[in-house]
Amino acid sequence: MKVIKIGIASQEEIRKRMFAVAKGELRVKSSDPKIWFTSMRSLAQVLSDENRALLQVIRSSKPVSITELADLTGRKQGNLSRTLKTMANYGLVKMKKQDRALVPVVCGDRIEIFV
Template sequence: MIGLADQHICIERLLILQSIFEPLWSGCCSARSFAQILSSGNRELMRVIHDQAPGSLDELSRITGRTIPSLSRTLKTMATYDLVRMEPGHGRRVVPKVLHDRVTLELPLLDRRETKGGHA
């Protein structure tokens, strides 16, 4: 299990593994994409959202110093991973909410195919 507070070392290791085993990875959800979405900057953004509960992207922009378009892109990507949700606010505003306080990555290291005799 990887906690948000202490996973930066694990993510760096995943990036190293990704670069070593790059030819073996396929699919939409690689270790690289997982590491990118949970970068230290994005984890800090989720911490700010959780701790300061901004009422809009404008407020989050003021708190973080990031532009609204940049925040919007990042949060939309995080939402596709079910890490955040954009809830309706006052008027046309949206309010970012963090959905989880930790994530777990299950990453198979070996392809478990059955061999003769029914053993993996």
């Protein structure tokens, strides 16, 4: 089971952490979050009930394209593409190119949040 670890910190705290890692002052542990949000509100927008349901559909149905995922979920393809792009930017999904289609793949089975 792959766990996606998400941290919540202010922009300043995230920046300080990144600089400390870059300078070698802080070592990143495997138990540390890999994805960071600046607030619970921004996390809640990305992981809304609707988007968590979307992740579950991707995980269970393994659609072969965004078009198939749109058919499975009843969501419009344009809206779905924007949502998947946002989730991909945060590392929650990967968009794999297969033939001529982009195939969404969920990056983990479970999410842990660190505050």
